[in-house]
Amino acid sequence: MQQIIDLIQTYSLLRMLIAFLVLIGIVFLNAIVMGYLERKIAARIQRRWGPMEIGVQGWLQMILDGVKMLAKQLIVPRDADRFLFRLAPLLCFTPVVMIFAALPFSKALYGINLHIGLIYIIAMASINVFAILIAGWSSNNKYSMFGAMRSVAQNIAYEIPILLSLLSVVLTTASFDLQKIVEAQSGWLWFAVYPNLFVAFVIYLIAGCAETNRAPFDLPEAESELTAGFHTEYSGFGFGLFAVAEYGNLFIMASIASIMFLGGWNGPFGLASGPLMGAFWFLSKVFVLMLVMIWVRWTYPRVRFDQLMNLAWKYLIPFSLVNLLITAFLVKMI
Amino acid sequence: MSGYFRDIYTGGKSLLIGLGVTFKAIIKPVVTVQYPREKIDVTPNIRGHIELVRFDENDSRHNCLVCGMCAKNCPCGCLTVEGEKREGVKGKVLTVFDYDFTKCSLCGICVESCSRTALTFSSEYELAGFSRQEFHFDLIKRLEGK
Amino acid sequence: MSTMTKFETTDKHRFLLNMGPQHPATHGVLRVILEMDGEYAMGIDPVLGYGHRMQEKMAESRTWPGFYPNTGRMDYVGAMPFNHGYVALIERMAGIEVPERAEYIRVITSEMNRIASHLLGIGAYVLDLGAFTPILYAFDDREDILDALEDITGSRLTYCYYRVGGVLKDIDDTFIKRTRAFIENFRKRIPMYNDLVTGNVIFIKRTEGVGIITADMARRYGATGPTLRGSGIAYDIRKSEPYSVYSHFDFDIPTGKNGDSLDRYYVRICELEQSLRIIEQALDKLPDGPVLAKPKRAKLQEGDCSFSVETARGVLTYYLVGDGSEVPYKLKIRVPSYSNLSLLEEMCTGMLIADLVSAMGSLDLVIPEIDR
Numbered sequence: 001m002q003q004i005i006d007l008i009q010t011y012s013l014l015r016m017l018i019a020f021l022v023l024i025g026i027v028f029l030n031a032i033v034m035g036y037l038e039r040k041i042a043a044r045i046q047r048r049w050g051p052m053e054i055g056v057q058g059w060l061q062m063i064l065d066g067v068k069m070l071a072k073q074l075i076v077p078r079d080a081d082r083f084l085f086r087l088a089p090l091l092c093f094t095p096v097v098m099i100f101a102a103l104p105f106s107k108a109l110y111g112i113n114l115h116i117g118l119i120y121i122i123a124m125a126s127i128n129v130f131a132i133l134i135a136g137w138s139s140n141n142k143y144s145m146f147g148a149m150r151s152v153a154q155n156i157a158y159e160i161p162i163l164l165s166l167l168s169v170v171l172t173t174a175s176f177d178l179q180k181i182v183e184a185q186s187g188w189l190w191f192a193v194y195p196n197l198f199v200a201f202v203i204y205l206i207a208g209c210a211e212t213n214r215a216p217f218d219l220p221e222a223e224s225e226l227t228a229g230f231h232t233e234y235s236g237f238g239f240g241l242f243a244v245a246e247y248g249n250l251f252i253m254a255s256i257a258s259i260m261f262l263g264g265w266n267g268p269f270g271l272a273s274g275p276l277m278g279a280f281w282f283l284s285k286v287f288v289l290m291l292v293m294i295w296v297r298w299t300y301p302r303v304r305f306d307q308l309m310n311l312a313w314k315y316l317i318p319f320s321l322v323n324l325l326i327t328a329f330l331v332k333m334i
Numbered sequence: 335m336s337g338y339f340r341d342i343y344t345g346g347k348s349l350l351i352g353l354g355v356t357f358k359a360i361i362k363p364v365v366t367v368q369y370p371r372e373k374i375d376v377t378p379n380i381r382g383h384i385e386l387v388r389f390d391e392n393d394s395r396h397n398c399l400v401c402g403m404c405a406k407n408c409p410c411g412c413l414t415v416e417g418e419k420r421e422g423v424k425g426k427v428l429t430v431f432d433y434d435f436t437k438c439s440l441c442g443i444c445v446e447s448c449s450r451t452a453l454t455f456s457s458e459y460e461l462a463g464f465s466r467q468e469f470h471f472d473l474i475k476r477l478e479g480k
Numbered sequence: 481m482s483t484m485t486k487f488e489t490t491d492k493h494r495f496l497l498n499m500g501p502q503h504p505a506t507h508g509v510l511r512v513i514l515e516m517d518g519e520y521a522m523g524i525d526p527v528l529g530y531g532h533r534m535q536e537k538m539a540e541s542r543t544w545p546g547f548y549p550n551t552g553r554m555d556y557v558g559a560m561p562f563n564h565g566y567v568a569l570i571e572r573m574a575g576i577e578v579p580e581r582a583e584y585i586r587v588i589t590s591e592m593n594r595i596a597s598h599l600l601g602i603g604a605y606v607l608d609l610g611a612f613t614p615i616l617y618a619f620d621d622r623e624d625i626l627d628a629l630e631d632i633t634g635s636r637l638t639y640c641y642y643r644v645g646g647v648l649k650d651i652d653d654t655f656i657k658r659t660r661a662f663i664e665n666f667r668k669r670i671p672m673y674n675d676l677v678t679g680n681v682i683f684i685k686r687t688e689g690v691g692i693i694t695a696d697m698a699r700r701y702g703a704t705g706p707t708l709r710g711s712g713i714a715y716d717i718r719k720s721e722p723y724s725v726y727s728h729f730d731f732d733i734p735t736g737k738n739g740d741s742l743d744r745y746y747v748r749i750c751e752l753e754q755s756l757r758i759i760e761q762a763l764d765k766l767p768d769g770p771v772l773a774k775p776k777r778a779k780l781q782e783g784d785c786s787f788s789v790e791t792a793r794g795v796l797t798y799y800l801v802g803d804g805s806e807v808p809y810k811l812k813i814r815v816p817s818y819s820n821l822s823l824l825e826e827m828c829t830g831m832l833i834a835d836l837v838s839a840m841g842s843l844d845l846v847i848p849e850i851d852r
Binding site: 048215223224303 | 495497503504505516519606607608609610611612613616617620676677680682683685686832833834835837
């Protein structure tokens with residue numbers, strides 16, 4: 001046992017390999033848990049039972065769905081670009097794992113700590129758009145193409161309010177290091193308590209919904225207009241990877257919100273936040289945020305494309321700009 | 335400019351109200367049932383497929399006179415009624431009463447047109463089978479089998 | 481494939497998009513061929529006939545009672561008024577008097593069916609706009625109606641409950657109690673729909689000013705029902721030429737102002753309340769007596785006859801030509817959704833595909849009724 005630990009400590013590449021395998025496991029586990037929660041909560045909102053058949057309260061349902069997807073044939077449409085068509089789900093999934101590596105689950109529990117962690121995460125998160133564009137384009141289907149185009153325009157528009165709202169936190173802490181940002185919020189003074197940063201928090205949540213293509217901004221896969229949008233032609237685990245990546249992105253969105261605005265692994269009222277308790281606090285904040293997103297999804301109709309753009313350019317961006325100015329002013333003053 | 339902020343206010347308020355409605359629904363009890371395990375009470379008045387009426391509780395005879403009105407009036411032609419004359423029996427004796435449920439539109443005209451109330455609706459609603467032949471009912475056999 | 485060549489264009493930026501017959505927004509087997517310019521639909525061509533069952537021809541090949549079950553199959557969501565129109569047509573042709581109690585029961589059941597149909601229409605419309613939850617709430621309420629109707633009629637969708645000369649079975653106290661309880665319960669539920677859907681800013685933005693049908697346009701295409709009333713014309717067969725006992729009741733015809741999707745939706749919401757009012761009054765005034773006139777062999781006379789009723793989607797007219805036999809010589813069925821659908825091209829040309837879905841959903845089409 002000691003030898004193995006020594007081995008791991010000597011070879012950093014091996015350490016990274018293990019970390020990535022664990023992270024892939026976490027991404028899949030997250031998809032399973034979130035898929036189950038989403039179905040259950042949607043069912044309760046609609047006053048149904050949801051999955052009930054397999055396992056107690058149907059908790060095995062998502063695992064079996066995953067097994068079913070693995071067993072299905074990967075159909076490539078006749079005139080599709082075979083290479084890109086196969087590549088797209090991977091391209092969608094890989095950045096998610098890479099971002100998970102940089103998330104600080106607690107003070108001591110993280111894959112890598114980067115000085116520019118925030119920039120890294122945002123950069124990685126934008127690769128998702130490429131994946132959707134490639135998926136839509138390579139399937140050679142008009143509906144997929146619509147979905148891809150919408151997704152690109154939507155993501156370009158919503159990156160800006162996300163960056164601007166996060167920048168106001170960066171201004172306050174003067175750091176891109178996620179660990180430092182979390183440490184700056186120790187005690188009960190989470191950033192969401194300050195009024196200017198609270199506005200940034202709300203803007204981030206709305207824009208994050210759009211960034212992760214969740215309802216009411218799920219235009220790339222608007223099923224009543226585009227049947228299934230960019231993944232219309234995907235079957236089997238190609239489709240499965242898109243679903244896993246969607247939940248992974250949701251997790252990332254919520255975890256950035258909780259790191260930047262809700263104090264990350266800090267417990268409320270300065271409660272103990274050791275390695276494990278910190279992870280507990282962090283995960284509970286993330287899950288609360290994700291549950292809110294699910295609740296929102298099953299309540300609202302979908303917005304139209306131009307309205308989505310209006311929301312970004314006419315409301316979110318001006319507000320976040322003004323907010324950023326106010327924050328900069330306050331930081332200089334104090 | 336004031337319209338701009340009013341839009342945000344009214345819009346945001348309506349969205350919060352919507353969230354409130356769905357939140358209330360989460361707390362309320364579930365209205366569906368897990369079908370094969372639990373069942374809701376189905377009214378006995380349901381118009382299922384048709385059935386010959388028993389003479390009385392213990393007697394598996396029926397009232398049919400073989401007048402053929404049901405088969406004649408059936409819009410879908412799903413009934414085959416045949417009878418024969420027998421020695422010592424007044425009138426005809428029913429020999430064949432075939433009912434093709436795959437064609438039936440459950441309108442109930444056969445039951446209405448029967449002058450002797452020899453036909454009734456079954457309240458059976460869980461009908462499923464693997465072949466069409468399972469829905470070609472021989473009503474005489476069903477009557478005796480019950 | 482004449483429809484495909486209709487859009488042969490030299491403009492290489494435009495392309496054809498085939499929406500349906502299996503598409504989530506076309507509710508059944510409607511196929512719409514769109515000529516797209518980016519996300520804008522510049523040419524729209526609905527293709528019908530995927531659910532065609534030759535109902536009119538079938539009527540010519542069987543006796544008039546034999547065609548009766550088919551009437552409910554045309555519009556399975558609101559089958560009662562379809563049955564009503566047919567039996568009333570035969571009654572008018574054969575000169576059969578219907579007992580008053582039977583007429584009251586017909587009105588009560590028809591209006592309940594209208595509520596059920598509107599609930600489904602509203603729910604499916606909001607589903608088109610991307611909200612999943614309201615349709616399930618609508619199903620929850622609709623279930624109460626279907627259970628009550630099932631108890632009386634024996635069926636849940638295609639009722640076949642009316643008979644020439646009355647109705648199949650008298651209603652009992654449980655039904656009346658149940659209906660009253662439903663009315664009370666449902667009155668409390670309508671504000672919930674308004675909170676969740678009607679007031680929602682996203683819903684309003686998606687529907688307001690989308691798919692405008694002017695009064696003139698609605699008249700030109702012969703649109704009826706909530707589609708016409710949404711454009712501000714208060715035309716309802718129940719008021720303008722009252723059939724059955726509709727003249728005994730006090731109810732309003734809700735109308736819209738702008739003729740957009742929101743108005744058509746809101747007319748349906750208001751009609752729920754009006755239907756509740758009719759049912760309440762009918763239950764209060766319900767007379768005693770028989771429900772089925774003494775069976776008399778109804779013979780179709782020579783000559784022609786027509787009868788119009790107001791279904792949940794608009795005016796339904798049966799026009800029958802008889803030649804003295806039991807088999808109709810010709811039965812023409814004028815269905816509301818067919819005329820309403822024909823508005824689609826003029827209403828939606830140049831629209832975004834999302835708006836097209838919104839406008840098409842607001843017509844509340846039932847495809848088997850169009851194809852029949």
